[in-house]
Amino acid sequence: MMFTMSEADVINCTISHEIHQYLFSCVYILVLLVGVPSNLYSLYHAALQLKQKNELGVYLMNLTVSDLLYLASLPLWLQYIFQDDDWRHREWLCQLCGFLLYENIYISIGFLCCISLDRYLAVVHPLRFTSLRSMNAAWLVSGIIWLKEIAVGVVFFRHKELSKDRKNQSVCFEHYPMQPWEYPVNYYRFTIGFMFPLAILSISYLCVLRAVGRSAGTQPVQKIRIRQLVSSTILIFLVCFSPYHVFLLVRTLLERDCSFIAGIFNYYHLSLLLTTLNCVADPALYCFVSESARRGLYRAIIRPFARVLCCCCRRGNSSPANPATDSHEVATDENNGHPTVTLLTHTSMLNNKPCYQRPQGSTSLTSLT
Structure with a gap:
């Protein structure tokens, strides 16, 4: 038999939203800031994959379209947060933002x-x-995946998602305690939406590696x-989605009073x-599929970051007492007395040149000691 709270209990459940x-x-x-450009970049490479009939x-x-739809709702969630968790838009916008959140998951x-x-x-x-x-x-x-999730999402539009807290503020998509209609939906999410895909991912992962x-x-x-x-797909799944579904199940099974709600609130929202x-994380998958995506990511992010890091290291190591950091350092062979390897400085690294070059008159490269 499902346990329900009285109206007084619902009113007395005051939660800190700090x-x-x-x-x-x-x-x-x-x-x-990171997700919008990276997903637009991923969308471009997905189009290239489609042209290749992949x-x-x-x-x-x-996957990218789903991420972009959810990212489009984040400005409204940010406004909601900055207004001290007081939803000042129409209720259908609250329902739509909640739908996009769960649709993306x-x-x-x-x-x-x-x-x-x-x-x-x-x-x-x-x-x-x-x-x-x-x-x-x-x-x-x-x-089929889109139609299935849209059908499940229609459930959210059939129920009221705005409620008033004790400060008379409109709270969007949060019910403390859970509403009776949420229990079967949560069990469906945990079993069909989480455990079943986890089994598919795990079996596929092990078989592919073997x-x-x-x-x-x-x-x-x-x-x-x-x-x-395959490792990145299961890592994204475990890190991003496992904690939320564990706490969702805990709430569904054990949420019976306001003290429990207050104790689990921060952990549940951290998992969310x-x-x-x-x-x-999703755009990183393209780097394991497309060579051009990896090269583009290297040019756009890794190489500029490496240049800035090398520049910072050069400035940190240079001093008036050690002016040789911006000049060539020459290693000599103790046996024959002539230079064998010329090491270039950080300046050459910034220009994408190799860290060694064969000096004139030298016939071989010898390792430094």
């Missing part, structure tokens, strides 16, 4: 499973099930790339915040 004001606002701003590009594009989980299964079929059964790895099959599966390890015809570089792809990081 975690929203500080941590959530900072993370949301960071996710917007079914993996279908799943990656849908479960659509992302669905397409992470699709990526893992696609790699499983490609590696373990390369000559079988080719029809399941076609573009038409990928679009069909993608359509098949890659036994394969004699696969190049070492390809093996590394496949391992990185981890799901937002999925929007930043």
Whole structure:
């Protein structure tokens, strides 16, 4: 029999939302600054994958579209936080933002499973099930995932999502305690939305790793790339989605009074915040699929960061007493007395030159001692 609270208990459950004001606002701003350009960049490379008739590009594009839709709702959530958790827009906007939040979680989980299964079929059964790895099959599966999550999301539009707290503020998408209609939805989320995909991911992950390890015809570089792809999908799944579903189940099973709600509130919301990081982590998957995506990421992020780091190191190490840091350092061979290797300074590193060069008159490179 389902336990329900009285109306007095609902009114007396006063929760401190300080975690929203500080941590959530900072993370949301960071996710917007990083997630929007990285997902737009991923969308471009997904289009390139589609031109090459790569079914993996279908799943990656849908994953990116889901992330961008959720990112579009973050400015409204930020405004809600900055207004001390007081929703001042229409209720349908609150419902839509909540729908996009949960849509992103479960659509992302669905397409992470699709990526893992696609790699499983490609590696373990390369000559079988080719029809399941076609573009038409990928679009069909993608359509089913979207329709399934939209159908589940309609539940949110059938219920009132704005409520008043003791300060007479409009609280969006938060019910403390849970409403009776939320219990079956939460059990569905945990079993069908989380545990079932986790089983698919785990089995695919283990089978792919075993098949890659036994394969004699696969190049070492390809093996590394496949391992990185399947490992990153399950890592994103475990880090971003596991904590939230664990606390969701705990709340559903044990939430019976206001003291329990107050004790678990921060932990539950921290786990919910981890799901937002999925929007930043997903674009990394393209680096294990597309060589051009890796090169673009290197040019856009890694190389500028390396240059700044080298510049900082050079400034930190240079001093009037040691002016040789900006000049060539020459190592000599103690046996024959002539220079063998000329090491270039940080300036040459910034220009993407190698850290050594063969000096004139030298016939070989010898290691430094």
